[in-house]
Amino acid sequence: MRLSRLLLFGIVAAAMRSLPAMANGIEEGRDTFTAGVASIEVDGDAADWADIRFLGNVKFRAENGKLVLFEEYAGGHWSGPDDHSSAVAFAWESDALYLGVVVTDDSHQHASANAWNGDGVQVVFANAARDTVTHLYNFALHDDGRVIADHERGPGPYEAAVKRAGSVTTYEARFTPASLGVDRFRSGQKLGIGVCVNDGDKEEPGQKGWSGWGPHAAVFGKTASETGLVTLTGSPGDGDDGWTGQLTLVGEGATWKFLDNGSNQGAAWSKLGFKDSGWKTGKAPFGYGDGDETTRLDFGGNANAKHITTYFRHVFMVNRHDTIPALSLQLLRDDGAVVYLNGQEIVRDNMPASPAAMGHQTRASSVVDGHDEHHFYPFEIDPAGLIEGANLLAVEVHQANRTSSDLRFDLKLVAHGGDTEEEAEPAPLQLLGPGVNAADFRVTRFATGLDFPLGMQALADSSLLVVVSEPSGGGDSFWNSSGKLVRLVDADGDGHADEPGRTLYGGLPSAQTSLRVAGNLVLVTGQGKNRPITILRLGENPAAPLTLAGRIRINYPGGGWWHPHSALAFRATPGQPDAIDLFFQAGSDSNYAVTKKTAT
Numbered sequence: 175m176r177l178s179r180l181l182l183f184g185i186v187a188a189a190m191r192s193l194p195a196m197a198n199g200i201e202e203g204r205d206t207f208t209a210g211v212a213s214i215e216v217d218g219d220a221a222d223w224a225d226i227r228f229l230g231n232v233k234f235r236a237e238n239g240k241l242v243l244f245e246e247y248a249g250g251h252w253s254g255p256d257d258h259s260s261a262v263a264f265a266w267e268s269d270a271l272y273l274g275v276v277v278t279d280d281s282h283q284h285a286s287a288n289a290w291n292g293d294g295v296q297v298v299f300a301n302a303a304r305d306t307v308t309h310l311y312n313f314a315l316h317d318d319g320r321v322i323a324d325h326e327r328g329p330g331p332y333e334a335a336v337k338r339a340g341s342v343t344t345y346e347a348r349f350t351p352a353s354l355g356v357d358r359f360r361s362g363q364k365l366g367i368g369v370c371v372n373d374g375d376k377e378e379p380g381q382k383g384w385s386g387w388g389p390h391a392a393v394f395g396k397t398a399s400e401t402g403l404v405t406l407t408g409s410p411g412d413g414d415d416g417w418t419g420q421l422t423l424v425g426e427g428a429t430w431k432f433l434d435n436g437s438n439q440g441a442a443w444s445k446l447g448f449k450d451s452g453w454k455t456g457k458a459p460f461g462y463g464d465g466d467e468t469t470r471l472d473f474g475g476n477a478n479a480k481h482i483t484t485y486f487r488h489v490f491m492v493n494r495h496d497t498i499p500a501l502s503l504q505l506l507r508d509d510g511a512v513v514y515l516n517g518q519e520i521v522r523d524n525m526p527a528s529p530a531a532m533g534h535q536t537r538a539s540s541v542v543d544g545h546d547e548h549h550f551y552p553f554e555i556d557p558a559g560l561i562e563g564a565n566l567l568a569v570e571v572h573q574a575n576r577t578s579s580d581l582r583f584d585l586k587l588v589a590h591g592g593d594t595e596e597e598a599e600p601a602p603l604q605l606l607g608p609g610v611n612a613a614d615f616r617v618t619r620f621a622t623g624l625d626f627p628l629g630m631q632a633l634a635d636s637s638l639l640v641v642v643s644e645p646s647g648g649g650d651s652f653w654n655s656s657g658k659l660v661r662l663v664d665a666d667g668d669g670h671a672d673e674p675g676r677t678l679y680g681g682l683p684s685a686q687t688s689l690r691v692a693g694n695l696v697l698v699t700g701q702g703k704n705r706p707i708t709i710l711r712l713g714e715n716p717a718a719p720l721t722l723a724g725r726i727r728i729n730y731p732g733g734g735w736w737h738p739h740s741a742l743a744f745r746a747t748p749g750q751p752d753a754i755d756l757f758f759q760a761g762s763d764s765n766y767a768v769t770k771k772t773a774t
Contacts, residue, residue: 198304198400198401199390200388200402201233201241204229204232206402206404207229207263208407209264209405210226210407211407212225212266212272214270214274216333216335216347216348217335217337217346218335218337218344218346220276220344220346223274226274228274228276229263229387230259230262230276231243231261232386234388237394243385244373244383245383245389247393250383251382256280256341258279258385259278259385260278260371264367266406268358268359268360269351269359270350271348271365271406272347272349273345273349273367273369274346275295275371276342276344276345277344278342279341279343282374285317288322288324291372292314292372293343293372294315294372295313295347295369295371296310296369296370297310297311297392298369298370299311299354299365300365300368300398301491302364304401305398306564307391310392311349313336313345315337315343321336332347332349333348354491356491357421359406361407362405362406362407364404364406367388368390368392368397368400369386369389370384370386370390371384371385422589423492423589424490424585425586427457428457428585429457429458430460431486432460432469432484434485436474436534438533438534444514444570446489446517450487459582460486460582461582463578463580463581464582471581478576479577480573482534482576483572486569486571487569488566488585489564490567491565492560492565500554501555501588502554502587503555503585503587504552504553504585506550506582506583507551507582507583508571508582509524509539509541509571509573510523510537510540510571510574511569511572512572513568513585514568514569515566517568520559525539532570536572537573541575548582550584569585633661634716637663637664638664639678639689640662641657641658641660641682641688641689642657642658657698658682659679659682659689659698660677661717678713694712695709695710695711695723696709696720697709697710708722
């Protein structure tokens with residue numbers, strides 16, 4: 175479960191109104207795409223796409239709040255679809271994700287050396303939850319006939335082709351698993367993708383507006399929540415879910431978050447949930463003193479008392495981590511470094527063996543100079559430290575002395591494939607996503623007057639799932655009860671169950687009164703201070719038994735009774751069948767404050 179938001183009851187209604195349609199700014203009902211299997215030759219010819227449905231003329235929310243087909247910018251003028259319109263489509267194979275974009279434009283111009291600055295396409299990729307931008311690729315047809323393709327955020331490379339015939343320009347791109355940071359593409363995989371189709375205006379250079387599918391994922395900041403959701407379906411037919419060869423998870427010259435102010439960051443900075451929003455962003459290699467660093471670091475105001483430690487963080491995505499049998503890491507460090515994977519130390523190089531925990535004033539073991547300053551040192555890493563989805567590499571680089579003339583850092587992480595893989599267990603619930611801390615979940619006031627929650631919910635076949643509490647232990651008290659979930663069927667529609675209900679799950683904690691269904695998950699809550707919230711998975715059909723996915727508990731300070739119904743809104747996390755967003759408020763007659771969230 176992902177508790178990603180917390181709302182006071184007084185503003186829950188407004189927040190819930192914002193959840194359904196157009197949460198990503200794309201026209202309602204046209205913000206998802208189901209991509210089938212196809213083999214596309216990337217040559218700028220749309221013939222391979224003949225049997226694939228394109229999404230065309232999709233409206234989106236402009237900066238002025240209006241739904242538009244085209245957003246004018248910087249003096250640009252749009253006179254209608256003949257002036258500029260676009261359509262997008264996606265297809266896939268196990269080793270390729272294809273993008274097709276067909277643009278009708280009365281005039282094509284691209285004089286800039288930058289792929290984004292003129293008539294061209296920007297493609298933003300996000301994780302399935304659409305809360306993290308993972309990659310950004312741009313490609314365009316230059317006025318001189320060249321195809322310009324770059325990777326603004328991501329390892330690259332990728333294949334692109336653009337051709338123009340009359341007033342129609344066809345863009346095609348092929349993204350390999352390596353270019354999107356996964357081991358391979360699979361049926362059921364979900365990605366957030368936003369496509370911005372930039373448009374120049376006659377002879378005026380640069381961007382003068384845009385259309386596309388979620389173009390605001392790219393313009394006015396790279397925004398994951400503005401992407402549409404693409405789901406891969408079908409089967410490539412290769413019958414092999416393993417993989418061979420190697421996959422670059424973190425490439426040389428990657429983009430990292432970094433902190434170069436000389437502060438003591440303790441231990442939390444190396445963990446996935448740490449908030450690094452105040453850190454700087456740059457591309458490797460990092461350093462100072464050599465003059466060829468991509469990102470120059472600040473060593474402080476005194477050249478004779480430079481900062482000893484500089485911190486780096488990089489999040490990368492892994493799909494089916496259990497299929498990766500081996501990892502190799504190559505580290506460029508001047509002078510020494512300690513590397514962490516998801517908070518666990520995996521490499522300590524040119525650093526003292528003790529103390530076990532490095533301090534921000536701990537110095538490297540020796541000075542690095544000459545050839546060693548640009549050498550990548552190899553290490554074999556245990557892949558057991560990988561997790562499904564977002565992973566974090568954190569590195570602290572230490573100087574040997576305060577008067578050191580230079581510093582340098584870069585890193586490469588490569589996954590090596592095998593011939594077989596074991597069947598994966600169902601993914602656990604995601605309790606906290608990247609960048610989320612338990613300390614964020616706080617409520618300071620409680621508003622009374624909540625409606626009693628629903629004790630039944632409709633399933634996919636219109637049968638009802640009902641929560642039932644029964645006395646147990648010889649008593650008749652509601653508080654001494656056990657709970658279960660029962661399915662009722664009313665096939666003839668007479669308002670009465672056709673037969674006694676079938677229990678789909680028993681053994682719920684006592685006093686369960688409320689349930690919600692969203693996606694593949696069922697949430698059950700009940701009365702009583704600090705009682706757990708039970709999360710269950712639906713079966714393969716509405717009549718199948720439910721299985722326990724996990725429980726969470728919201729802890730409240732102080733004693734006394736609290737209102738029983740903490741879950742006010744509950745939805746499946748977009749693109750993640752085994753994650754939920756839980757919008758809750760909590761409190762009591764005494765206006766208790768929530769100080770923390772703990773998982774049980």
